[in-house]
Amino acid sequence: MDYSQKVMDHFMNPRNVGKIDLANGIGEVGNPTCGDIMHIEIEVKEDKIIDIKFQTFGCAAAIATSSMVTEMVKGKTLEEAEKITNRTVAEALDGLPPVKMHCSNLAADALHEAIKNYRQGQGSSANVQKGCCKQLSNSCCINIEEQPEQ
């Protein structure tokens, strides 16, 4: 897989891994049966994301985009964070291979779910949104080229 140096850096040295004790927004997207799960926790104070952490079950692109998303929104207002899309995340990583674009959807989706969850009820886990990436991101399943078998 031809990943940019930035992707490799965020994959090998992921930023903000883990959970937050005082999280008041949680987002989880993906589904174990379609492969990937991204879990993001945020701590919001006065409309600002003062802390963010992630856990990801997925490929290098999934881990790198999660890490990048956390770096991009830390310290930002919710409004600024809501503007982040899979495209801006992928761009910040100097691009992703076409077959890996769907992984970046998960990171943006997980962030937006966490913000939604914060707005709905301040981090009660009952509100955590879960779903398969096939439903959540319509571009998830495009651009798929199978690798030849060896």
Next chain:
Amino acid sequence: MKSIYMDHSATTPVDPEVFDAMIPYFTDIYGNASSVHSQGQKATRAVEHAREQVAQLIGASPREIIFTSGGTEADNQAIITIMAANKKGKHFITSAIEHHAVLHTGEYLVKQGYELTILPVNSFGVVEPDTLRAALRPDTALVSIMHANNEVGTIEEIKELAAISHEAGALFHTDAVQSVGKIPVDVKDLGVDLLSASSHKLYGPKGIGCLFIKKGVGISSYLHGGGHERNLRAGTVNVPGVVGFGKAAELANQRLPQNAEYLKILAQRLTKGILETTPNTILTGHPVNRLPGNVSVCFDYVEGESILLMLDSYGIMASSGSACTSGSLDPSHVLLALGLSHETAHGSLRLTMGKDNTTEDVDYVLEKLPSIIKNLRMMSPLGK
């Protein structure tokens, strides 16, 4: 940095002796094996010598071997031309763990109006004789079951499966691309009618392979053109490739018992080391009847591509059947056929060792791999 190649089921390096044998056939003896002049005669002699070397490795007669561009072409030719030419019927049987060279050929046949049965395997990846017995029909013309699986290394009971097929009047083909050169393969002992092999899996060059066709079995050409390979495979013969394949076959024949024994010990050491240090890990494939250098495992809570890239950063090269490495949303069809869940298959890792791997290589992998899995699990929302 270290460079430890443990992906020999994908391909192998060309052995230096094989390479040396090939060199003259690029610039000195460059003749077309079909030509009458002395350049052509020398090329023909080299091709026929290689045919003997390959035949000897699998216990065939040289006249039963035709050279192809590799395992894929051999599989296609065997299956498509036998199904097209036979008078018995339109039913073809294969297994769920075949290489795509066979499975996709079966799917192609369905589009052409043939019928296909795909046999399930048990949790070790074994095609059970009774499953085949139940699937055979009066109109079954051909059964194709691989000798050894490329992902999990399971070795199939070809002798028994071929005999069962013959009782029902069907021909039997085996894709032996992964077994030839690694374990003893004798076409007479196995009782197969057709067998595919590929040079680049046994330290020969890529783009060359062969199809064994038992004397008397009526096969036809798949590529149409000149009368090469006794009218069974058109196209100017790849002389350097054939020579390399022949040399590789000869060396494999000489070295097979030692290599197999050696790789078995390395694989045992690696498997034991992984399972002892890393909880929530399973060995996939048959515990005993498996290819000598194959160690295929699944780690819970982590994803294969991440493992591969982490290993690669330490100079260790391996492969995986996870969904993310396939580029599709589905993990390998082989792992699913074994009954593994999508989640488990996601954490697949295949380490396939070759003759140049050492005990030190194994210990180096065992030094790095457990902490890679630990770190990735810490990053995983599923990990404990």
